[in-house]
Amino acid sequence: MAIRVTFGEPICRQVGSREKEVSLRKEDSETSITLVQLARRLGVKIEDSEGSLMILVNGKVAPHTSHHELPLQDGDHVELFVPLAGG
Amino acid sequence: MKTIVGKTAIIDLSARTVAVEDTPIQLVYHLLGGRGVNMAYLYRMLPLKTDALGPENVLIFGTGLLTGYPVPNSGRMNISAKSPESGILGDSNMGGFFPAAMKKSGFDRLVITGRANWPVYVLLSNGSVEIRDADPYWGLIVPDTQTALEQDLGKGVRSAVIGPAGENLVRFATVMNARKNAAGRCGMGAVMGSKNLKAVVAAGDAPLKIADPPGLRALRKELTKYLQASKIIQIYGKVGTALLYEPANKLGAMRTKNGQMNQWSSNLNASEIDPHIDRMTACSDCTVHCRHVNKYGGEGPDFVATALLGANTGIDDFTEVIKLNNLCNDLGIDTASAGTLIPWAMELYQRGIIDDKQTGGPLLWGDVERVRGLLVDISERRGFGDVLADSSQSIPLGKMPPEAADYLIAVKNLPQSDGHDPRYIKSFALGVAVASRGADHLRNRPTMDILRLPDDLRERVYGAPTEGDPTVYETKERVVDFSDKIFAVCDALGICRFVCQGWNSPKLLGYRHFSRMIKEAVGLEVDPGDLDEIGRRVIDLERLINQREGLTRADDTLPRRYFEDPMPSGHTKGHKIDRKQFENLIDCYYELKGWDLEGNLTPERTAEIQEITKIARMSPD
Ligand code: SF4
Numbered sequence: 001m002a003i004r005v006t007f008g009e010p011i012c013r014q015v016g017s018r019e020k021e022v023s024l025r026k027e028d029s030e031t032s033i034t035l036v037q038l039a040r041r042l043g044v045k046i047e048d049s050e051g052s053l054m055i056l057v058n059g060k061v062a063p064h065t066s067h068h069e070l071p072l073q074d075g076d077h078v079e080l081f082v083p084l085a086g087g
Numbered sequence: 088m089k090t091i092v093g094k095t096a097i098i099d100l101s102a103r104t105v106a107v108e109d110t111p112i113q114l115v116y117h118l119l120g121g122r123g124v125n126m127a128y129l130y131r132m133l134p135l136k137t138d139a140l141g142p143e144n145v146l147i148f149g150t151g152l153l154t155g156y157p158v159p160n161s162g163r164m165n166i167s168a169k170s171p172e173s174g175i176l177g178d179s180n181m182g183g184f185f186p187a188a189m190k191k192s193g194f195d196r197l198v199i200t201g202r203a204n205w206p207v208y209v210l211l212s213n214g215s216v217e218i219r220d221a222d223p224y225w226g227l228i229v230p231d232t233q234t235a236l237e238q239d240l241g242k243g244v245r246s247a248v249i250g251p252a253g254e255n256l257v258r259f260a261t262v263m264n265a266r267k268n269a270a271g272r273c274g275m276g277a278v279m280g281s282k283n284l285k286a287v288v289a290a291g292d293a294p295l296k297i298a299d300p301p302g303l304r305a306l307r308k309e310l311t312k313y314l315q316a317s318k319i320i321q322i323y324g325k326v327g328t329a330l331l332y333e334p335a336n337k338l339g340a341m342r343t344k345n346g347q348m349n350q351w352s353s354n355l356n357a358s359e360i361d362p363h364i365d366r367m368t369a370c371s372d373c374t375v376h377c378r379h380v381n382k383y384g385g386e387g388p389d390f391v392a393t394a395l396l397g398a399n400t401g402i403d404d405f406t407e408v409i410k411l412n413n414l415c416n417d418l419g420i421d422t423a424s425a426g427t428l429i430p431w432a433m434e435l436y437q438r439g440i441i442d443d444k445q446t447g448g449p450l451l452w453g454d455v456e457r458v459r460g461l462l463v464d465i466s467e468r469r470g471f472g473d474v475l476a477d478s479s480q481s482i483p484l485g486k487m488p489p490e491a492a493d494y495l496i497a498v499k500n501l502p503q504s505d506g507h508d509p510r511y512i513k514s515f516a517l518g519v520a521v522a523s524r525g526a527d528h529l530r531n532r533p534t535m536d537i538l539r540l541p542d543d544l545r546e547r548v549y550g551a552p553t554e555g556d557p558t559v560y561e562t563k564e565r566v567v568d569f570s571d572k573i574f575a576v577c578d579a580l581g582i583c584r585f586v587c588q589g590w591n592s593p594k595l596l597g598y599r600h601f602s603r604m605i606k607e608a609v610g611l612e613v614d615p616g617d618l619d620e621i622g623r624r625v626i627d628l629e630r631l632i633n634q635r636e637g638l639t640r641a642d643d644t645l646p647r648r649y650f651e652d653p654m655p656s657g658h659t660k661g662h663k664i665d666r667k668q669f670e671n672l673i674d675c676y677y678e679l680k681g682w683d684l685e686g687n688l689t690p691e692r693t694a695e696i697q698e699i700t701k702i703a704r705m706s707p708d
Contacts, residue, residue, distance in 0.1 A: 008330075008333045008334060008356075008358070009322075009325075009326045009329075009333065009357040009358055010330065012358060013325065018358060048318065049544075049593075050317065050318050050319055050538070050591075050592045050593065051538030051539060051592070052538060052539045054334055054537070056658075059657075064539045079337065082322060082330070083334045083338075083537045084319070084328075084330060084534065085331060085334075085335070085515070085532065085534040085537055085591065086328065086331065086584075086585075087331070087389065087390055087391045087505035087506070087528045087532070
């Protein structure tokens with residue numbers, strides 16, 4: 001089991017795939033990680049001066065305030081999108 | 088320093104006369120150009136309660152003050168008239184290469200009245216205007232018209248043309264230049280058709296006079312670098328607006344099956360687009376290149392076409408969606424209205440409000456062949472296509488039953504333009520309700536409202552604290568007001584919305600950049616505060632035009648569904664618009680605008696605008 005991560009455009013182009021799996025570091029007795037830690041491991045910025053990514057965890061939008069706290073565990077599905085709007 | 092202005096041509100197609108004059112400098116000072124100055128002519132020259140398809144309607148082709156100048160994304164212009172679709176002000180922004188070519192042919196603006204006795208086109212070259220016979224081109228689809236004009240007039244000419252839809256007075260017919268650059272909204276193509284005007288062709292390429300050429304060169308370099316550093320600009324250049332589909336769909340904010348659903352197939356995600364695309368392309372002087380050249384002989388699709396010809400119509404095959412998009416462009420049909428009206432009819436059929444007798448056969452979700460046939464029928468005004476060709480006017484015309492209005496996703500009679508369902512993001516809902524041309528996102532969409540920007544950054548941009556939560560009503564008047572004004576300024580300058588501060592990023596071009604661009608290009612000193620006031624003035628002027636056509640506060644509203652039907656699935660499940668909170672928000676918006684609770688300007692403001700615009704008329708005296 002691992003955390004499954006899906007990348008929307010154009011993040012998938014940056015990381016080179018549409019999906020990746022991230023395993024928890026069992027050797028460090030890791031049982032969960034936060035979204036911020038997950039993003040760091042993937043080399044993805046979830047926040048910059050032009051806004052934050054929209055992140056879904058198991059199909060639900062993770063509130064901005066939860067990015068440093070929400071514990072992700074094996075089997076969770078995380079989806080990362082640049083939340084552009086307009087037309 | 089003397090401000091550089093070009094010429095305005097007043098063309099009477101009935102009398103076949105042309106008068107050319109300097110663009111009135113007073114209008115430039117107060118409204119810049121493009122949409123701003125167009126509105127002054129519309130306000131002053133449009134007779135009260137004119138038939139939008141009658142010869143008295145005034146059709147205005149207006150380049151922006153900076154259109155054609157070597158500054159980033161300056162390739163755009165506005166076409167304005169009374170709209171045959173909505174019955175109020177019609178105005179549509181267009182990119183491509185025609186706008187710069189029109190300016191380089193010597194013209195800031197064409198003000199076209201009357202109706203030619205037979206099909207004509209207008210040829211612009213180096214300060215001269217000719218009205219020519221268009222018989223050989225009448226009946227041709229858009230790309231064939233453009234090719235024929237190039238064959239006859241030379242490869243370098245740029246043309247803005249109508250297709251069969253415009254000729255047949257389809258109320259949402261577009262004006263097209265090249266394969267996909269459309270003045271798409273409000274039926275400006277039908278207004279051209281009603282005047283027997285098949286095309287406007289720009290054949291000139293004289294260099295524009297520049298107030299400070301070295302200064303402008305340096306500024307262009309600086310601003311290009313600034314823009315290209317933006318993450319958002321990089322994204323648009325790679326994926327175009329097709330990118331918007333997946334996040335909107337994941338959120339549960341995708342207009343689907345006429346708003347009965349809010350999520351659709353992942354087949355239309357931008358990640359699926361590559362096999363259909365040859366390359367990216369751009370309008371003139373663009374630093375972004377957001378447009379796809381597809382493998383099926385056209386350009387696009389953008390997000391609007393993907394969402395509305397896809398999800399909203401119940402189609403999930405990307406190839407077919409792209410082909411339908413191309414067909415709309417070839418026929419000269421607005422993808423936004425077509426992708427709203429056909430699903431509207433599908434829901435009416437689903438509910439038994441209309442039946443085979445009216446539709447001439449089943450009208451089922453996802454039936455690609457039926458949609459393809461309907462688009463052709465619309466453009467020819469054949470069978471049920473003739474009903475849909477009248478858009479929202481089909482109800483007052485008695486072609487659709489009155490109860491059909493309950494399911495029409497339109498505001499002020501204009502079908503909603505974009506693929507986002509605004510029941511979740513309240514600032515989007517307010518924007519759609521108050522936009523001056525009807526249900527539209529390009530007038531004021533506060534896209535930054537979903538970026539979760541830090542409080543202090545939002546305060547710097549909007550000039551006051553605002554709520555970061557997109558689902559609350561409080562303070563959303565401020566973000567819409569900001570977008571109203573800066574987008575109006577962009578349209579008056581001829582600058583593309585996609586590089587304008589507030590369009591998905593706080594870091595793009597704002598008033599302080601525009602102020603420098605204007606000074607170096609045309610020598611006009613206008614500070615950032617003045618530009619904000621000009622934006623406000625354009626919105627006020629548009630309000631006056633619409634009120635003269637009979638609009639009131641009651642028209643600043645939303646489709647019934649957005650108030651009554653909760654969103655059915657996804658993260659947005661259960662969201663709808665609360666009428667009381669929405670009306671409070673309208674109060675706050677009016678107050679911020681300086682309007683009374685009925686949405687009226689003060690008598691002093693009205694008098695001020697009347698004074699500014701009085702020079703915009705047939706012949707200066
Ligand atoms: S960003 Fe897109 S729409 Fe805007 S000027 Fe460039 S190519 Fe045209």
